[in-house]
Amino acid sequence: MHGFANPKRFLSLARWLTPLLLLSGLVLAGAALVWGLFVVPPDRLMGETVRILFLHVPTAWLGMGGWTAIAIASGVYLVWRHPLADLAARAAAVPGMIFTAVCLATGSIWGRPTWGTWWVWDGRLTSMLVLLFLYFGYIALAQAVAREGGSSRIPAIFGLVGAINIPIINRSVVWWNSLHQPPSITAGKSAIDAEFLVPLLIAVLGFSLIFGGVVLARMRALLGDIQAEARLRRKASEAA
């Protein structure tokens, strides 16, 4: 892992991996969504609205996965001070925030015909909304630190502390009464029929590849800006 902390080595890897992840992710996610829309039969209880599953579940997984990535990268940054770990944490924030927002929006749209309401203040929905606000806070803090030149340890500590919300989201439907259904997929077991499960897993894989590609693209963008700033500063000091 230490070897990839070298920006040159990271860039040589990311240059071919970024388009590969994005393209394969778009193809797989697109295929899974078409499958979910036109091939999968309507569910006995939820009817046609079950098709929202193929968007809602991957985005929920990546909303939580995004913050888990922030927490792991923040931990690596705080322990080993790898600058690329700090960039990785910052790079995961925007895609994580977007997928959390899409998860909340699609869940709300799904809730209206199945529960009869757009929103309920139960454990799952509220903790997911808290996650969205944590993303807002992290992005604002990381941008302020980058602009004002403060220590990157501050957003890293925020990233680690915010991770407390992830197990709360995961267990919320078990701990509290909720309109939201309990977990359908647990380690090694699934309550979902294969007819729905196969396209769902392809959608999760496709959206995860898109997420990985976007994180690499964000890391390259952040690194490019930092290197450009450093070069311009060095040239300005040489000219003075």
Next chain:
Amino acid sequence: MREALDQWDFVIAAYAVGIVATLALVAWAWWDMKRAERRREEARRK
């Protein structure tokens, strides 16, 4: 009385939100990466 809802309207709305947001995210991330790498190359040449 329970109101009649066309379930497809909700499916289409959810897919529109998800697809537009994902494509916009990918396009923005790609464009911003290219902009930053162009800026680094320009700084190197100056």
